[in-house]
Amino acid sequence: MTVAASTRTDDIRAAALELFTRNGYTATTMADIGAAVGMRGPSLYKHVASKQDLLVQIMTGTMDALLAAHRAAVATTSDPVERLRRAVDAHVRYHARHRLEAFVGARELRSLAEPHREAVLRRRDEYERGFRGLVHDGAEAGRFRVQSVRLASYAILDLGMGIAAWYRADGELSENEVAWQYTEFALRLVGAG
Amino acid sequence: MTVAASTRTDDIRAAALELFTRNGYTATTMADIGAAVGMRGPSLYKHVASKQDLLVQIMTGTMDALLAAHRAAVATTSDPVERLRRAVDAHVRYHARHRLEAFVGARELRSLAEPHREAVLRRRDEYERGFRGLVHDGAEAGRFRVQSVRLASYAILDLGMGIAAWYRADGELSENEVAWQYTEFALRLVGAG
DNA sequence: CTCCCAGGCTAACAGTCATTAGCCCGCAGG
DNA sequence: CCTGCGGGCTAATGACTGTTAGCCTGGGAG
The missing domain is CATH 1.10.10.60 (Homeodomain-like)
Structure with missing residues (x-):
C-alpha cells in the first residue's frame, strides 16, 4: 500500500x-x-532533505496553484468584465484560503536559493502579465476606463497581497464577503462599476 | 561647532x-x-549602538513621519471626500518617496525587539484608525457608497503598501502620475468617483 | 523467536554572527 | 614637539545553527 x-x-x-x-x-x-x-x-x-527544500516546496507549490486557479477562472468566459471579475475572485479567494502560503510566497523570495528563485519569479511575472492582459482587453473593448493599464493591474494584485496579511478564517468577515467586496472594488477601480 | x-x-x-x-x-x-x-x-x-538599534531608528522614525504626514493632510479641510483624497495622496507619496523605509517598516516588524515592536504597532493602529475614520465619515455623510468601512480602508491602505514594493523613482511612472492615479483609485473604490 | 529497519535521539562539526577588547595611527590643540 | 583621542583595525569570545554520524529501540515480517 x-x-x-x-x-x-x-x-x-x-x-x-x-x-x-x-x-x-x-x-x-x-x-x-x-x-x-x-x-x-x-x-x-x-x-x-533540508530547511531550504521545505521553503522550495512551499513556494513552488503555491505559485503553481495560483496560476492554475487563474487559468481556470479566465477560461470560463470571454466577456472582458466577467473575465476580470472571475480572475479577481480567484485571486482573492486564493489569498484568503491559503494566506500562509501567499504570505511566505511574497515575503521570502529573498530566502530562496538561486535555481528556484528564478523559476518562481518567472511564474509570478506570468501571473502578473495575465492580469495586465485582462485589464488591457477590457480597456480596449471600451468596458473599462483606465489611464494606465499597468498601474491598475498592480493595484488589483496588491489588494490580494494585502488580504493575506490580515484575513483570518475565524474573523468577523467571511471569505464570501471579502471576495464579493473585493471584486466590486476591483471593478470600480477600473471604472467598470 | x-x-x-x-x-x-x-x-x-x-x-x-x-x-x-x-x-x-x-x-x-x-x-x-x-x-x-x-x-x-x-x-x-x-x-x-547595535544592529537592533539601527532597525529601531528606522522603524520608529518611519511611523512618526507617516503619522505626521497624515495629520497634516487631513487638517487642511473638513470636506469628507477632499479629506480622504488628501490622506491618500499623502499615503501614496510617502510610500513612493520613502519606499525603503516603508518596505522595511512593513516587513521587519517581527525582527523588532519587544519594547519597540509594541510601540510601532500602536502607532500603526492609530494610522489605520485614522483612515477608517475618514471612510466612515464620508459614508455617514452619504458621499461614499461602501458596504464595509473596514474592508474599504484595508484596501486603500494595502494599495500604498504595494507601491513601496514596485515603485522606482527612475521608473517610467512619475510620483505625480502614481499619486493622481491612486487617489482616483481610492475614490472610485469607496464609490465617490 | 529472531532480525531488520523506520524513525527517534545525542554528540559532534563546521560555519556564521554580533559584540567586546585592545591595539594603533594621524592629526588638532597646546 | 608632544599629547590626547577620534576612529579605524585585528583577534577573540560566546552563542547559535544547519547538518552529519552513529547509536538505540520497538514493532512488524518471516
Missing part, C-alpha cells in the same frame, strides 16, 4: 509554513520546526 | 536601510553594512 503516504512529512511542512509565516525563514530553526511536530531538530532529516 | 553632525552615522543608517530592504534584517550582517560604507564590521560600533 502506497496510499495516504507520509502524514509525518506533511505535518512537518505545515509546521514549517506556520513558523516561516510568523517568524520568517531565517529566524525559524530546525529545532523550532521539530518541536512543533514533537521531535528534535536532527530527526527532521529522516523526512525532509 | 555642533552643526551638520554625524555624516558618518547617517551614511551607516542609509546603508543599513538599503541592505535591510534588499536582503532582510537577519540576512544582513554588520560586516555587510560596514563594507557598504567602507569600513569593517566592528568599527561600526564607534558610531551606532
